[in-house]
Amino acid sequence: MPTPSTTATVLFTPDEDEEGFLPEGPRPIVLDGREALLWVNIQTAPDATQGALHVRYWDTGGTESWALPGRPGFALPTDRPGVVLVGLDHQVGTFDLDSYEWTPLGAVPDPHPRTLINDAEPTPDGRAVVFGTKDTRFADPLAGLYLLTLGDNRVSRLRGGQTCSNGKVITAGDGGLTLFDIDTPTRTVVRYRLDAAARELVEAGVALDLRGEPGFPDGMVDAGTETVIVAFYNPEPVAAGRAVRYDLRTGAAVEEWTTPGSPRVTCPCLVRHGDGVRLVLTTATEGMPAEQRAACPAAGSLFVAETRLAVAPASPAVRLA
Template identity: 55%
Template sequence: MRSTEAIVYIDFIEEEDRFLPEGPRWLTVGGKAGLAWVNIQLNSSAKNGELRVHFPDDQFAEDLIEPCPGRPGFALPIAGGNRMLVGVDKQLRVCDVANGKWSDPLATIPDDNPRTIINDAEIVPGGRAVVFGTKDTQFDEEAKLAQLYLYTPEDNRISLLAAKQVCSNGKVFATDDRGLVLYDIDTPTRKVVRHRLDVAARTAVPDGVALDLSNQAGFPDGMCDCGDGSVIVAFFNPDFVEAGRAVRFSLATGAALEEWTTPGSPRVTCPFLVKRPNGVKLILTTASEGMPADLRVKCPNAGCIFVASTEFADCPVPEFVAVGV
């Protein structure tokens, strides 16, 4: 199996910036292409996080840092640039990154449990719906407090798709002769589960396990589509290892096809493919979340953002949310 070592792309000075970066996306701000991500929270007890944008084509541009009114689980680009749909704690809001303005809440999840907050999300092809999940901040595998939701921006409706999860993470969509397929990770299960998604009916019917990742080191976290019937899964490894991993799997066979490693950073959170002038690159966010001091010393690159080369000739075209506010 081919193994490619990623290199540090963004190294943070402040420890809080390394805590929990996730969800990298491509966003145009003021006409400039940017790499956006969320830092879900700034430390283990923080009740707020940040939305950040880095401009890779402008060496003189400072990164944008937008404080969030809570803990952002995801930020998805909205058609037209500048704005992102952000899941913050239990609400969905729009942030105009260009001017730092936040909308009033568009919708609120029907869950008042203080332990659950919005986590990972993905845009349904076409941009007229979003699937997102929540996580139990105590990661209680018996309580199963987290849920999976569908959001439609046209009417700002949120509908429950699935319950009894623990930490809803990576999501990918595909289509086959039976319709739209949602692949979803509930991290502690170490599985990628297949659902038959019907946006009009607002339902997701379970359709078996696509990938059993129980033989992999670490826990599956974020996931991205490669556009060829395979996906890249980031693995959050709570133990000490010399390097973290993101692995590409065939959805048809379950076989591991290749891997990318992140030296000095074992807790890989999310993968993201982007086409650049010099080829398709893989962006990997990593985290220092939960690291005791002795482990943090052994992992000098924990919380850095990495970049790696790939052999893909192309990658899926980014989707944008169709939000009209």
């Protein structure tokens, strides 16, 4: 039986092409009582050293942007109104959306100069964050996984040997915390046992082998009932991008979505809408030759689609207090 497929539609197209260079990490957020979508644009051009935060409000469709003093790999809502936790170059800190104040909390220990902080996920209690780094050349295993604990703002290396640490999902069960992690060039989702208190990570095998799929697995989100949605960044000149929901127990594809005119899908996000759940997908123009960019008019846009999900798993806020 074929996997049920839904065509996503464009939710937001940036006014400037540079704003669609590398959008990632969409998250639901509430600002001044208004439900919104938060995401980062890691950088605005291949040689850019700065990026930005973006917000789109669901009630009006209006947007806001904040330029940052570096390249943001992630932005996570926190328990402080108007304050987000941001991974910026080699630092992790808070950014106040009202005052524009950047406050570093911690830094990657002994970072390689060719790496940057990339994707992240808070633990279910919001008291810790697992984040990864990436080799900006996407070539060598210079990157790794790190743990930030709030309260002491301590950053520890959990493992090295990665090249481009991307999507993450953390679940809690009787056996403790489980981390599902994507190191993009491997085209796999690896399962780990995470002990945040002991600051230890133990590999527990491959959860999903995606080497037969077109494109590279990038961002990932928990879809509940032991399923995850994976976004695929496809550098080939294809007509559309894809995101797929997989069953972690069987590895089977359960549901998929396509993004016409935008093959480089970076990250998924689930948002509650009415009595259902919608999927938001960020896409990028990063690295597109001019001819391919002309053939992909929606590249760099955000997309939205209906899903078959009845509920979306809770997205924990980072607890700074």
